Amino acid sequence: MMLLEHDAKVLLAQFGISIPVGVLANRSAHPAVSYPCFVKVQIPVGGRGKAGGILKANNASELEQAVHKLVGATVRGHRVHECRIEQPASGQECYVSLMLDPSSGKVIILMSAEGGVEVEQHSAGGAMLQQQANFEISAVKLAAQQLAQQLPAFAQAALTQAAHQLCDALFKLELTLTEINPLFVQPDGSWIAGDAKLVADDNAIERQPLLLALLKERGHAYPEASLKIDHGFDFVRLDEDGDVGMLTTGAGLSMQLVDELTRRGCKPFNFVDIRTGQFRGEPTRLIQVLRWIGEGKNVKVILMNFFAGVTDLAELSRLILIALEQTQDIKIPIVIRLIGNGLEAAMQTLTNANASLVVETDLEKAIDQVVALAKGQAA
Numbered sequence: 095m096m097l098l099e100h101d102a103k104v105l106l107a108q109f110g111i112s113i114p115v116g117v118l119a120n121r122s123a124h125p126a127v128s129y130p131c132f133v134k135v136q137i138p139v140g141g142r143g144k145a146g147g148i149l150k151a152n153n154a155s156e157l158e159q160a161v162h163k164l165v166g167a168t169v170r171g172h173r174v175h176e177c178r179i180e181q182p183a184s185g186q187e188c189y190v191s192l193m194l195d196p197s198s199g200k201v202i203i204l205m206s207a208e209g210g211v212e213v214e215q216h217s218a219g220g221a222m223l224q225q226q227a228n229f230e231i232s233a234v235k236l237a238a239q240q241l242a243q244q245l246p247a248f249a250q251a252a253l254t255q256a257a258h259q260l261c262d263a264l265f266k267l268e269l270t271l272t273e274i275n276p277l278f279v280q281p282d283g284s285w286i287a288g289d290a291k292l293v294a295d296d297n298a299i300e301r302q303p304l305l306l307a308l309l310k311e312r313g314h315a316y317p318e319a320s321l322k323i324d325h326g327f328d329f330v331r332l333d334e335d336g337d338v339g340m341l342t343t344g345a346g347l348s349m350q351l352v353d354e355l356t357r358r359g360c361k362p363f364n365f366v367d368i369r370t371g372q373f374r375g376e377p378t379r380l381i382q383v384l385r386w387i388g389e390g391k392n393v394k395v396i397l398m399n400f401f402a403g404v405t406d407l408a409e410l411s412r413l414i415l416i417a418l419e420q421t422q423d424i425k426i427p428i429v430i431r432l433i434g435n436g437l438e439a440a441m442q443t444l445t446n447a448n449a450s451l452v453v454e455t456d457l458e459k460a461i462d463q464v465v466a467l468a469k470g471q472a473a
Contacts, residue, residue: 116180185278336363339387402434
Protein backbone atom coordinates (compact mmCIF):
# COMPACT_ATOMS: atom_id res chain seq x y z
CA MET A 95 0.00 0.00 0.00
CA MET A 96 1.46 3.30 -1.10
CA LEU A 97 0.58 6.09 1.30
CA LEU A 98 -0.57 9.47 0.08
CA GLU A 99 1.91 12.29 0.67
CA HIS A 100 -0.10 13.84 3.51
CA ASP A 101 -0.34 10.58 5.44
CA ALA A 102 3.31 9.73 4.78
CA LYS A 103 4.38 13.08 6.20
CA VAL A 104 2.16 12.76 9.26
CA LEU A 105 3.70 9.37 10.02
CA LEU A 106 7.27 10.50 9.36
CA ALA A 107 6.81 13.46 11.69
CA GLN A 108 6.36 10.92 14.48
CA PHE A 109 9.90 9.75 13.77
CA GLY A 110 11.34 13.24 14.14
CA ILE A 111 11.38 14.20 10.47
CA SER A 112 10.72 17.87 9.84
CA ILE A 113 7.84 18.56 7.44
CA PRO A 114 6.22 21.76 6.16
CA VAL A 115 3.02 22.86 7.88
CA GLY A 116 0.10 21.49 5.91
CA VAL A 117 -3.57 20.49 6.06
CA LEU A 118 -5.95 18.38 3.97
CA ALA A 119 -8.67 20.05 1.94
CA ASN A 120 -11.48 19.23 -0.44
CA ARG A 121 -14.18 21.27 -2.11
CA SER A 122 -16.45 21.23 0.93
CA ALA A 123 -13.83 22.24 3.46
CA HIS A 124 -10.36 23.73 3.52
CA PRO A 125 -8.99 25.27 6.73
CA ALA A 126 -7.52 28.76 7.01
CA VAL A 127 -3.86 28.91 5.99
CA SER A 128 -1.19 31.55 5.51
CA TYR A 129 0.02 32.67 2.09
CA PRO A 130 1.68 31.92 -0.19
CA CYS A 131 0.95 28.18 -0.14
CA PHE A 132 0.93 25.21 -2.47
CA VAL A 133 -2.10 23.06 -3.28
CA LYS A 134 -0.96 19.48 -3.96
CA VAL A 135 -3.19 16.69 -5.26
CA GLN A 136 -3.15 13.57 -3.12
CA ILE A 137 -2.79 10.60 -5.46
CA PRO A 138 -0.60 7.47 -5.15
CA VAL A 139 1.85 8.30 -7.96
CA GLY A 140 4.79 10.59 -8.54
CA GLY A 141 5.23 13.29 -11.15
CA ARG A 142 2.30 15.35 -9.88
CA GLY A 143 3.99 18.70 -10.47
CA LYS A 144 4.76 18.02 -14.13
CA ALA A 145 1.18 16.80 -14.61
CA GLY A 146 -0.30 20.04 -13.29
CA GLY A 147 -1.20 18.57 -9.90
CA ILE A 148 0.56 21.22 -7.80
CA LEU A 149 -0.57 24.85 -7.88
CA LYS A 150 0.59 27.93 -5.99
CA ALA A 151 -1.89 30.21 -4.23
CA ASN A 152 -0.96 33.73 -3.11
CA ASN A 153 -4.29 34.60 -1.51
CA ALA A 154 -7.65 33.16 -0.46
CA SER A 155 -9.19 33.66 -3.90
CA GLU A 156 -6.39 31.78 -5.66
CA LEU A 157 -6.60 29.03 -3.05
CA GLU A 158 -10.32 28.62 -3.67
CA GLN A 159 -9.76 28.46 -7.41
CA ALA A 160 -6.91 25.95 -7.08
CA VAL A 161 -8.87 23.61 -4.82
CA HIS A 162 -11.92 23.67 -7.09
CA LYS A 163 -9.76 23.09 -10.16
CA LEU A 164 -7.88 20.14 -8.72
CA VAL A 165 -10.46 18.30 -6.61
CA GLY A 166 -12.50 16.15 -8.96
CA ALA A 167 -9.92 16.35 -11.73
CA THR A 168 -8.02 13.35 -13.07
CA VAL A 169 -4.25 13.59 -12.71
CA ARG A 170 -2.01 10.86 -14.09
CA GLY A 171 -4.95 8.49 -14.32
CA HIS A 172 -6.19 9.05 -10.76
CA ARG A 173 -9.27 10.99 -9.73
CA VAL A 174 -8.43 13.62 -7.11
CA HIS A 175 -10.52 13.61 -3.94
CA GLU A 176 -8.29 15.66 -1.63
CA CYS A 177 -5.43 18.13 -1.72
CA ARG A 178 -2.76 19.01 0.79
CA ILE A 179 -2.41 22.75 1.34
CA GLU A 180 1.17 23.31 2.41
CA GLN A 181 3.51 26.12 3.33
CA PRO A 182 6.46 26.61 0.95
CA ALA A 183 9.84 25.05 1.70
CA SER A 184 13.12 25.83 -0.01
CA GLY A 185 16.79 25.02 0.02
CA GLN A 186 19.22 22.84 -1.87
CA GLU A 187 17.21 19.91 -3.25
CA CYS A 188 18.57 16.49 -2.27
CA TYR A 189 17.29 12.92 -2.40
CA VAL A 190 17.32 9.94 -0.03
CA SER A 191 15.49 6.62 -0.01
CA LEU A 192 15.63 3.21 1.65
CA MET A 193 14.07 0.26 -0.14
CA LEU A 194 13.75 -3.40 0.77
CA ASP A 195 15.08 -5.57 -2.04
CA PRO A 196 12.87 -8.70 -2.06
CA SER A 197 15.35 -10.74 -4.09
CA SER A 198 18.31 -10.32 -1.73
CA GLY A 199 16.53 -9.45 1.51
CA LYS A 200 18.82 -6.45 1.88
CA VAL A 201 18.09 -2.74 2.11
CA ILE A 202 19.10 -0.54 -0.83
CA ILE A 203 20.09 3.00 0.14
CA LEU A 204 20.02 5.74 -2.48
CA MET A 205 21.34 9.28 -1.94
CA SER A 206 21.99 12.32 -4.08
CA ALA A 207 22.88 15.94 -3.49
CA GLU A 208 20.72 16.69 -6.55
CA GLY A 209 17.05 15.86 -6.01
CA GLY A 210 13.71 17.30 -7.04
CA VAL A 211 11.57 16.71 -10.11
CA GLU A 212 14.62 16.05 -12.30
CA VAL A 213 16.09 13.41 -10.00
CA GLU A 214 15.98 10.72 -12.70
CA GLN A 215 18.05 12.88 -15.05
CA HIS A 216 20.50 13.61 -12.24
CA SER A 217 20.70 9.89 -11.53
CA ALA A 218 21.46 9.11 -15.16
CA GLY A 219 24.28 11.62 -14.97
CA GLY A 220 25.94 9.78 -12.10
CA ALA A 221 24.70 11.95 -9.23
CA MET A 222 22.91 9.09 -7.46
CA LEU A 223 24.92 7.02 -4.97
CA GLN A 224 23.83 3.52 -3.97
CA GLN A 225 24.73 1.12 -1.19
CA GLN A 226 23.29 -2.19 0.03
CA ALA A 227 23.10 -3.18 3.68
CA ASN A 228 22.05 -6.27 5.58
CA PHE A 229 18.54 -6.15 7.00
CA GLU A 230 19.59 -4.87 10.41
CA ILE A 231 19.02 -1.38 11.79
CA SER A 232 22.62 -0.87 12.82
CA ALA A 233 23.95 -2.11 9.47
CA VAL A 234 21.61 0.15 7.49
CA LYS A 235 22.46 3.21 9.56
CA LEU A 236 26.20 2.58 9.25
CA ALA A 237 25.95 2.10 5.48
CA ALA A 238 23.88 5.28 5.17
CA GLN A 239 26.45 7.26 7.12
CA GLN A 240 29.29 5.96 4.96
CA LEU A 241 27.34 6.71 1.78
CA ALA A 242 26.55 10.27 2.88
CA GLN A 243 30.25 10.96 3.45
CA GLN A 244 30.76 10.63 -0.30
CA LEU A 245 28.42 13.57 -0.96
CA PRO A 246 29.27 17.30 -0.96
CA ALA A 247 29.90 18.62 2.54
CA PHE A 248 26.68 20.65 2.76
CA ALA A 249 24.53 17.49 2.39
CA GLN A 250 26.39 14.98 4.52
CA ALA A 251 24.92 15.65 7.96
CA ALA A 252 21.38 16.25 6.68
CA LEU A 253 21.21 13.09 4.58
CA THR A 254 22.80 11.00 7.32
CA GLN A 255 20.19 12.14 9.84
CA ALA A 256 17.34 11.76 7.35
CA ALA A 257 18.44 8.25 6.39
CA HIS A 258 18.67 7.23 10.05
CA GLN A 259 15.16 8.48 10.75
CA LEU A 260 13.81 6.82 7.62
CA CYS A 261 15.51 3.63 8.76
CA ASP A 262 13.64 3.81 12.08
CA ALA A 263 10.36 4.17 10.19
CA LEU A 264 11.24 1.37 7.76
CA PHE A 265 11.83 -1.16 10.53
CA LYS A 266 9.22 0.04 13.00
CA LEU A 267 6.37 0.11 10.46
CA GLU A 268 7.61 -2.82 8.34
CA LEU A 269 7.72 -0.67 5.23
CA THR A 270 9.15 -1.69 1.88
CA LEU A 271 10.06 1.84 0.76
CA THR A 272 10.80 5.17 2.44
CA GLU A 273 11.71 8.18 0.31
CA ILE A 274 12.15 11.93 0.67
CA ASN A 275 12.38 13.91 -2.56
CA PRO A 276 13.11 16.69 -2.48
CA LEU A 277 14.85 16.98 0.85
CA PHE A 278 15.57 20.69 1.27
CA VAL A 279 18.90 21.45 2.97
CA GLN A 280 19.12 24.95 4.45
CA PRO A 281 22.31 27.07 4.60
CA ASP A 282 22.58 26.39 8.34
CA GLY A 283 22.51 22.62 7.75
CA SER A 284 18.92 22.07 8.88
CA TRP A 285 16.59 20.25 6.51
CA ILE A 286 12.93 19.60 5.77
CA ALA A 287 11.03 16.98 3.73
CA GLY A 288 9.49 18.64 0.69
CA ASP A 289 7.78 15.44 -0.40
CA ALA A 290 7.65 11.94 1.02
CA LYS A 291 6.74 8.47 -0.17
CA LEU A 292 6.07 5.43 2.01
CA VAL A 293 5.05 1.97 0.83
CA ALA A 294 3.70 -0.44 3.44
CA ASP A 295 3.79 -4.22 3.27
CA ASP A 296 0.13 -5.21 2.87
CA ASN A 297 0.73 -8.38 4.85
CA ALA A 298 2.12 -6.43 7.82
CA ILE A 299 -0.62 -3.83 8.20
CA GLU A 300 -2.68 -5.94 10.60
CA ARG A 301 0.12 -5.92 13.16
CA GLN A 302 0.96 -2.23 12.80
CA PRO A 303 -1.11 -0.03 15.18
CA LEU A 304 -0.15 3.23 13.43
CA LEU A 305 -1.15 1.92 10.01
CA LEU A 306 -4.36 0.38 11.33
CA ALA A 307 -5.25 3.70 12.96
CA LEU A 308 -4.60 5.44 9.65
CA LEU A 309 -6.93 3.07 7.79
CA LYS A 310 -9.60 3.47 10.46
CA GLU A 311 -9.46 7.26 10.20
CA ARG A 312 -8.89 7.55 6.45
CA GLY A 313 -10.21 4.32 4.99
CA HIS A 314 -11.91 6.22 2.17
CA ALA A 315 -8.46 7.10 0.81
CA TYR A 316 -7.35 3.44 0.77
CA PRO A 317 -10.46 1.44 -0.18
CA GLU A 318 -8.69 -1.78 -1.21
CA ALA A 319 -6.49 -1.95 1.89
CA SER A 320 -9.42 -1.11 4.15
CA LEU A 321 -11.55 -3.76 2.49
CA LYS A 322 -8.86 -6.38 3.00
CA ILE A 323 -8.53 -5.49 6.68
CA ASP A 324 -12.30 -5.48 7.20
CA HIS A 325 -13.18 -8.57 5.17
CA GLY A 326 -9.98 -10.63 5.09
CA PHE A 327 -9.49 -10.88 1.32
CA ASP A 328 -8.47 -8.81 -1.71
CA PHE A 329 -11.03 -7.08 -3.92
CA VAL A 330 -9.91 -4.40 -6.36
CA ARG A 331 -12.11 -2.52 -8.81
CA LEU A 332 -10.16 -2.49 -12.05
CA ASP A 333 -12.58 -0.75 -14.39
CA GLU A 334 -15.86 0.87 -13.33
CA ASP A 335 -17.07 0.31 -16.90
CA GLY A 336 -15.97 -3.32 -16.95
CA ASP A 337 -18.20 -5.98 -18.51
CA VAL A 338 -16.96 -9.10 -16.66
CA GLY A 339 -17.27 -9.55 -12.92
CA MET A 340 -14.88 -12.03 -11.33
CA LEU A 341 -15.46 -14.21 -8.28
CA THR A 342 -12.29 -16.29 -8.08
CA THR A 343 -9.72 -17.69 -5.73
CA GLY A 344 -5.94 -17.77 -6.09
CA ALA A 345 -4.19 -14.45 -6.74
CA GLY A 346 -1.94 -15.75 -9.51
CA LEU A 347 -4.66 -17.54 -11.46
CA SER A 348 -7.02 -14.61 -10.98
CA MET A 349 -4.47 -12.23 -12.49
CA GLN A 350 -3.95 -14.61 -15.40
CA LEU A 351 -7.70 -14.60 -16.00
CA VAL A 352 -7.72 -10.80 -16.00
CA ASP A 353 -4.97 -10.82 -18.62
CA GLU A 354 -6.66 -13.46 -20.77
CA LEU A 355 -10.06 -11.76 -20.69
CA THR A 356 -8.43 -8.46 -21.58
CA ARG A 357 -6.54 -10.09 -24.44
CA ARG A 358 -9.83 -11.40 -25.80
CA GLY A 359 -11.47 -8.00 -25.81
CA CYS A 360 -13.28 -8.04 -22.47
CA LYS A 361 -12.94 -5.53 -19.65
CA PRO A 362 -12.72 -7.17 -16.20
CA PHE A 363 -14.62 -5.13 -13.64
CA ASN A 364 -12.61 -6.41 -10.69
CA PHE A 365 -9.85 -8.58 -9.31
CA VAL A 366 -10.53 -10.78 -6.30
CA ASP A 367 -8.83 -13.54 -4.35
CA ILE A 368 -11.72 -14.66 -2.15
CA ARG A 369 -9.75 -17.34 -0.24
CA THR A 370 -12.19 -20.23 0.02
CA GLY A 371 -10.21 -21.81 2.84
CA GLN A 372 -11.54 -19.12 5.16
CA PHE A 373 -15.26 -19.60 4.34
CA ARG A 374 -15.78 -21.92 7.32
CA GLY A 375 -19.20 -22.92 6.10
CA GLU A 376 -20.44 -19.36 5.68
CA PRO A 377 -21.51 -17.75 2.35
CA THR A 378 -20.83 -14.20 3.61
CA ARG A 379 -17.85 -13.54 1.36
CA LEU A 380 -19.64 -14.85 -1.71
CA ILE A 381 -22.63 -12.63 -1.01
CA GLN A 382 -20.46 -9.57 -0.45
CA VAL A 383 -18.49 -10.02 -3.67
CA LEU A 384 -21.67 -10.58 -5.65
CA ARG A 385 -23.06 -7.36 -4.19
CA TRP A 386 -19.93 -5.43 -5.15
CA ILE A 387 -19.99 -6.86 -8.67
CA GLY A 388 -23.67 -6.00 -8.90
CA GLU A 389 -22.72 -2.35 -8.49
CA GLY A 390 -20.96 -2.46 -11.86
CA LYS A 391 -23.35 -0.73 -14.25
CA ASN A 392 -21.94 -2.46 -17.34
CA VAL A 393 -21.22 -5.97 -16.00
CA LYS A 394 -22.79 -8.47 -18.41
CA VAL A 395 -21.48 -11.75 -17.00
CA ILE A 396 -19.85 -13.11 -13.84
CA LEU A 397 -17.05 -15.66 -13.98
CA MET A 398 -16.61 -17.88 -10.94
CA ASN A 399 -13.44 -19.97 -10.93
CA PHE A 400 -12.51 -22.34 -8.13
CA PHE A 401 -9.55 -24.73 -8.18
CA ALA A 402 -10.01 -26.84 -5.07
CA GLY A 403 -7.18 -28.65 -3.39
CA VAL A 404 -8.20 -28.73 0.25
CA THR A 405 -11.55 -26.99 -0.27
CA ASP A 406 -14.52 -29.35 -0.69
CA LEU A 407 -16.34 -28.29 -3.86
CA ALA A 408 -19.48 -30.07 -2.68
CA GLU A 409 -19.69 -27.74 0.31
CA LEU A 410 -18.67 -24.76 -1.83
CA SER A 411 -21.49 -25.49 -4.29
CA ARG A 412 -24.03 -25.35 -1.46
CA LEU A 413 -22.61 -22.00 -0.33
CA ILE A 414 -22.81 -20.67 -3.88
CA LEU A 415 -26.50 -21.57 -4.06
CA ILE A 416 -27.18 -19.85 -0.73
CA ALA A 417 -25.33 -16.74 -1.94
CA LEU A 418 -27.31 -16.70 -5.19
CA GLU A 419 -30.55 -17.12 -3.28
CA GLN A 420 -29.72 -14.04 -1.21
CA THR A 421 -28.71 -11.95 -4.23
CA GLN A 422 -31.58 -12.69 -6.57
CA ASP A 423 -31.86 -9.00 -7.41
CA ILE A 424 -28.57 -9.28 -9.33
CA LYS A 425 -29.73 -10.37 -12.78
CA ILE A 426 -26.39 -11.20 -14.37
CA PRO A 427 -25.54 -14.50 -16.14
CA ILE A 428 -23.00 -16.63 -14.27
CA VAL A 429 -20.41 -19.03 -15.63
CA ILE A 430 -18.86 -21.33 -13.02
CA ARG A 431 -15.67 -23.28 -13.62
CA LEU A 432 -14.88 -25.94 -11.01
CA ILE A 433 -12.04 -28.42 -10.71
CA GLY A 434 -10.72 -30.42 -7.79
CA ASN A 435 -11.92 -32.13 -4.63
CA GLY A 436 -15.64 -33.04 -4.60
CA LEU A 437 -16.20 -32.04 -8.23
CA GLU A 438 -18.84 -34.63 -9.15
CA ALA A 439 -21.07 -33.82 -6.18
CA ALA A 440 -20.68 -30.10 -6.78
CA MET A 441 -21.62 -30.37 -10.45
CA GLN A 442 -24.71 -32.35 -9.57
CA THR A 443 -25.73 -29.90 -6.82
CA LEU A 444 -25.41 -26.84 -9.05
CA THR A 445 -26.98 -28.22 -12.22
CA ASN A 446 -29.92 -29.78 -10.35
CA ALA A 447 -30.66 -26.64 -8.36
CA ASN A 448 -30.26 -23.94 -11.02
CA ALA A 449 -30.60 -24.81 -14.67
CA SER A 450 -29.60 -21.29 -15.73
CA LEU A 451 -26.07 -21.68 -14.38
CA VAL A 452 -23.35 -22.51 -16.89
CA VAL A 453 -21.00 -24.96 -15.16
CA GLU A 454 -17.74 -26.06 -16.78
CA THR A 455 -14.69 -28.05 -15.74
CA ASP A 456 -12.58 -26.87 -18.68
CA LEU A 457 -11.21 -23.37 -18.16
CA GLU A 458 -10.95 -22.55 -21.87
CA LYS A 459 -14.58 -23.47 -22.43
CA ALA A 460 -15.60 -21.38 -19.45
CA ILE A 461 -13.71 -18.39 -20.83
CA ASP A 462 -15.31 -18.90 -24.23
CA GLN A 463 -18.73 -18.76 -22.57
CA VAL A 464 -17.81 -15.60 -20.67
CA VAL A 465 -16.45 -13.81 -23.73
CA ALA A 466 -19.55 -14.68 -25.75
CA LEU A 467 -21.89 -13.39 -23.05
CA ALA A 468 -19.85 -10.24 -22.52
CA LYS A 469 -20.01 -9.46 -26.22
CA GLY A 470 -23.70 -10.26 -26.47
CA GLN A 471 -23.19 -13.33 -28.60
CA ALA A 472 -24.81 -16.74 -28.25
CA ALA A 473 -22.69 -18.88 -25.93
